Amino acid sequence: MRKDSAYSLLTFCSTVINRFLWALYSEQVGDMKHTVQTLLVGLIAVMQPIAASALEIRTAAQDSQPKFIKDGETITGLCVDVFKAIERVDPELKFSELRDFMPLPRIEAWLEEGKLDAFCGLAKTDKRKAKLDFIETPIYATQSVLAARIDDKVDIKGFDDLAKLGDDGVVLVVNGTVHVDILAAxxxxxxxxxxxxxxxxxxxxxxxxxxxxxxxxxxxxxxIKRDHFVGKIKILPTQFELEGTERYFVVSKKATPGINDKLRAAVEKLSKSGELARIFLAYKPK
Known part of the structure; x- marks a missing residue:
């Protein structure tokens, strides 16, 4: 609760209670009824802005579909559905409005600096664990794979096969993602x-x-579907067995007090109820 709202509430209640006691002492029943009504109306008026000042979670959207999907001025996607589900189970939490994509390196930097409170869908790495707090209940899990042009006959079983290709096997990865760290190893x-x-x-x-x-x-x-590359690009069958297939909520170490605990409780509740699994199923590759 904000200090100014709390002070307004205390001042208002003190004034009304004094009037209530005076009406009672004076046996002015009509005044007493009016005072009670005033108290109720006033409490609602004062509490409304307090309720509206829910604990805001400053977050961002990464250009990574379907985690975040931008259509004109609107951003939707798996993580946005998770945000809404969290707000339903804990109405005191409110995620900030998403208007545009932000590069992942900047998102992580802003989390570390305290300009953002939380972010959805990061893989766990030692480097990130040193800078950010992870909500231990995973949001979803994925598998790391390779995509190649449709006519490429290459057969890749693991990282050794990639290494043998040398300059003929350049692998494209997104800057700032866990896949950069994996290949750098x-x-x-x-x-x-x-x-x-x-x-x-x-x-x-x-x-x-x-x-x-x-x-x-x-x-x-x-x-591949969104960019109309079906029939031009294929996903190779090998799934790279790696740690860190789960994706998590991360919280800034400088986040507003209370956000970490409340997020942790909400995500755990959604996981136990099966809601997180249902959300992911709607976006899972068919």
């Missing part, structure tokens, strides 16, 4: 992390500026 693999989103990498793949796109199946399948 394999120095022999050639990769390009210059793109800010998966759509850019798919277009680079079609143009021959890379041989593979390394991304989670969730984002790849959606983006």
């Amino acid at each position: 394999h120095p022999s693999i050639k990769f390009d992390a210059g793109a800010k989103d998966t759509s850019t990498n798919l277009n680079k793949l079609i143009a021959g500026r890379g041989r593979f796109v390394f991304q989670n199946d969730f984002a790849l399948a959606d983006e």
